Amino acid sequence: MKRKNTNKYVSFALVIAAYAIMMILTASGKITRSMQGMLVPICAYIVMAISLNLTVGILGELSLGHAGFMSMGAFTGTCAALMMTESVPDEGLRLGISMVIGAIFGGIAGFLIGIPVLRLKGDYLAIVTLAFGEIIKSIFNNLYVGFDKYGLNFQLLSEKGIKLEEGGRMLIQGAMGISKIKKISTFTAGFILIILTLFIVYHLVESRYGRAIMAIRDNRIAAESVGVDVTKYKMTAFVISAALAGAAGTLFAMNYSTITANKFDFNTSILILVLVVLGGLGNITGSIISATLLTILPEALRGFATYRMLVYAIVLIVVMLFTNASGTKMLISNIKAKLGGNKEEEEQ
Amino acid sequence: MAYKSEGSNLVPVPSNAVIPERDINDMPALECKNLGITFGGLHAVENFNLTIGRTEIAGLIGPNGAGKTTVFNLLTNVYQPTTGTILLNGMDTHGMSTAQVSKAGIGRTFQNIRLFNNLTVEENIMVAMDKSIKCGLFAGLLRLPSYFREEKKAHKRALELLHIFDMENVANHRAGSLPYGAQRRVEIVRALATDPKVLLLDEPAAGMNPSETADLMANIRKIRDTFQIAVVLIEHDMNLVMNVCEGLCVLNFGRIIAKGSPAEIQKNPTVIEAYLGKSHSTKAHEAVNEVVEENSDTGSDNK
Numbered sequence: 001m002k003r004k005n006t007n008k009y010v011s012f013a014l015v016i017a018a019y020a021i022m023m024i025l026t027a028s029g030k031i032t033r034s035m036q037g038m039l040v041p042i043c044a045y046i047v048m049a050i051s052l053n054l055t056v057g058i059l060g061e062l063s064l065g066h067a068g069f070m071s072m073g074a075f076t077g078t079c080a081a082l083m084m085t086e087s088v089p090d091e092g093l094r095l096g097i098s099m100v101i102g103a104i105f106g107g108i109a110g111f112l113i114g115i116p117v118l119r120l121k122g123d124y125l126a127i128v129t130l131a132f133g134e135i136i137k138s139i140f141n142n143l144y145v146g147f148d149k150y151g152l153n154f155q156l157l158s159e160k161g162i163k164l165e166e167g168g169r170m171l172i173q174g175a176m177g178i179s180k181i182k183k184i185s186t187f188t189a190g191f192i193l194i195i196l197t198l199f200i201v202y203h204l205v206e207s208r209y210g211r212a213i214m215a216i217r218d219n220r221i222a223a224e225s226v227g228v229d230v231t232k233y234k235m236t237a238f239v240i241s242a243a244l245a246g247a248a249g250t251l252f253a254m255n256y257s258t259i260t261a262n263k264f265d266f267n268t269s270i271l272i273l274v275l276v277v278l279g280g281l282g283n284i285t286g287s288i289i290s291a292t293l294l295t296i297l298p299e300a301l302r303g304f305a306t307y308r309m310l311v312y313a314i315v316l317i318v319v320m321l322f323t324n325a326s327g328t329k330m331l332i333s334n335i336k337a338k339l340g341g342n343k344e345e346e347e348q
Numbered sequence: 349m350a351y352k353s354e355g356s357n358l359v360p361v362p363s364n365a366v367i368p369e370r371d372i373n374d375m376p377a378l379e380c381k382n383l384g385i386t387f388g389g390l391h392a393v394e395n396f397n398l399t400i401g402r403t404e405i406a407g408l409i410g411p412n413g414a415g416k417t418t419v420f421n422l423l424t425n426v427y428q429p430t431t432g433t434i435l436l437n438g439m440d441t442h443g444m445s446t447a448q449v450s451k452a453g454i455g456r457t458f459q460n461i462r463l464f465n466n467l468t469v470e471e472n473i474m475v476a477m478d479k480s481i482k483c484g485l486f487a488g489l490l491r492l493p494s495y496f497r498e499e500k501k502a503h504k505r506a507l508e509l510l511h512i513f514d515m516e517n518v519a520n521h522r523a524g525s526l527p528y529g530a531q532r533r534v535e536i537v538r539a540l541a542t543d544p545k546v547l548l549l550d551e552p553a554a555g556m557n558p559s560e561t562a563d564l565m566a567n568i569r570k571i572r573d574t575f576q577i578a579v580v581l582i583e584h585d586m587n588l589v590m591n592v593c594e595g596l597c598v599l600n601f602g603r604i605i606a607k608g609s610p611a612e613i614q615k616n617p618t619v620i621e622a623y624l625g626k627s628h629s630t631k632a633h634e635a636v637n638e639v640v641e642e643n644s645d646t647g648s649d650n651k
Contacts, residue, residue: 199489206488218465219465225450225456226541227447227450
């Protein structure tokens with residue numbers, strides 16, 4: 001139990017230190033423009049990785065449609081922000097409310113998808129979540145939403161049916177997505193969202209809910225036999241995971257002037273899964289580090305031009321080999337033993 | 349089983365008992381009536397009638413494949429019975445989920461150990477206390493005072509329960525890293541943590557060395573005496589079965605072939621035939637009798 005606690009503090013310290021360093025660098029102007037533009041996406045991917053780690057690493061169910069929840073949060077949150085442009089002039093507050101709305105809709109999507117999906121196991125669950133990710137993408141690709149003083153106006157497939165009063169505007173335009181978004185996402189907002197996510201996930205894991213969720217992962221039959229309501233706890237983990245992804249989606253979307261559903265496709269889901277696997281299943285600190293590095297890496301490799309993705313793949317393989325080598329594992333556990341002193345005790 | 353537990357010398361529940369004393373009446377802890385299950389034409393268990401007293405230690409024995417574990421799975425609603433009813437404290441458990449049956453008062457262990465390997469021993473036990481921890485999701489996420497209060501209470505009780513087997517020192521060890529015998533004991537403690545009225549033990553002594561088995565025998569009695577619960581065990585170790593159980597039920601090919609006290613079962617020709625085959629039954633009878641005489645000085649509750 002103690003080991004988990006040290007991990008928790010490492011995560012928080014890491015995030016706070018990174019934030020402080022980036023703020024200092026930004027203030028002193030020592031940071032490139034492209035790096036500055038990546039800060040918010042990094043934050044969003046960190047939250048995505050942590051939230052997927054909750055499903056894959058802690059609940060132990062493979063989900064291949066996590067980008068679907070991100071998409072849900074991105075579209076609903078951005079719509080909410082656009083609708084509140086006049087009523088809530090303060091940008092920070094507007095972003096906050098939008099992220100909450102994105103999280104709520106992400107959570108609702110998670111709940112609805114969870115009803116059929118959580119009855120399945122293993123490969124079946126992976127395939128169905130994959131399909132749901134694609135379904136959400138298709139829906140947003142064909143959805144037209146207008147907004148005027150009377151409220152929202154929905155139409156599927158074409159915008160012909162939408163008649164807006166004067167002063168109204170189109171929010172979602174099918175495959176064109178949402179355009180003319182005012183970029184209100186900031187690095188500080190991303191930082192706050194990460195801290196909140198860490199609080200929620202760590203507190204969940206250390207409560208009776210988290211114990212039950214991990215018990216289901218380790219042995220479902222035994223968990224049932226000691227009175228753990230499997231569906232309830234699975235659903236809790238899945239909905240929290242989806243809601244966090246929704247909030248991250250809003251943060252991500254508000255960093256661009258245009259957002260389309262195709263941004264949240266199968267590749268994005270896989271990318272997030274790669275972040276989780278590379279950082280280690282159930283390892284939150286690992287997710288944070290891998291999300292940061294793998295978001296920076298493609299930019300850093302821009303010099304390789306055409307061979308960029310090839311080098312990217314090789315780096316991934318090398319990292320996996322390196323972290324799984326017995327020598328490295330020994331080194332890491334030695335360092336842990338020196339730092340904490342309780343790892344050794346546990347091995348006995 | 350006609351056996352009544354009045355003959356056993358029960359130790360009175362101590363005032364600092366981990367579980368509060370139950371109201372004791374004459375209602376049996378568990379009653380199976382005409383229980384049966386069919387798997388695609390195969391009658392795995394058929395016409396199974398059994399009554400377990402409130403503080404009885406009963407044994408379910410029989411050759412491999414006789415359907416013993418299937419009976420446990422029926423009792424815990426892992427399988428829904430094709431025929432018959434199960435009454436737990438007079439309540440029909442039909443249609444309940446496994447989790448609900450556990451909450452209603454049946455705790456169990458498994459033949460092949462099923463611990464939560466990546467959790468610590470203490471966490472394993474705290475998972476089983478789920479129904480008694482009164483702390484909601486938001487109280488847990490926001491770390492309200494009720495969270496700390498309930499966690500502290502659960503932690504204290506987990507250590508109390510671990511004390512039965514003197515295992516407090518491994519509370520923070522990963523359950524999967526423990527030796528085999530210790531894992532079996534943790535599984536029993538975990539089942540006890542659900543606050544059961546009936547404890548089902550599926551081969552609790554499997555893989556244990558003789559000294560561990562002797563400890564286990566003492567502990568099964570101790571558990572019954574402190575918690576005032578019924579214990580049903582499946583076991584192949586005849587020494588343990590004959591010494592600990594007050595009533596026995598023998599299964600073969602899914603049917604009950606004999607019921608009675610250990611002494612009666614040892615003399616039952618049908619039982620010997622089921623275990624050793626027909627031609628050997630006379631010789632085997634003598635062999636079994638020898639074993640019984642050897643064991644009689646180990647002392648038992650069933651006299």
